[in-house]
Amino acid sequence: MEAYCVKCKAKSDMKNPKVVRTKKGGYMAKGSCAKCDTTMCRMMSKEQAEEMEK
Numbered sequence: 001m002e003a004y005c006v007k008c009k010a011k012s013d014m015k016n017p018k019v020v021r022t023k024k025g026g027y028m029a030k031g032s033c034a035k036c037d038t039t040m041c042r043m044m045s046k047e048q049a050e051e052m053e054k
């Protein structure tokens with residue numbers, strides 16, 4: 001999965017993405033940047049989250 005890395009200032013591959021719920025009930029993928037290991041997250045739709053949890 002691709003996400004924006006603030007450290008690389010570019011889109012990068014996310015390692016070990018995990019689906020987490022936000023306080024507002026939304027879904028977010030959380031993982032680390034494949035290039036620099038910085039924690040990165042990305043907002044997801046419910047459909048995307050359910051697809052990942054399979």
Ligand SMILES: [Zn+2]
Nearest residue numbers: 005008033036
């Ligand atoms: Zn990075």
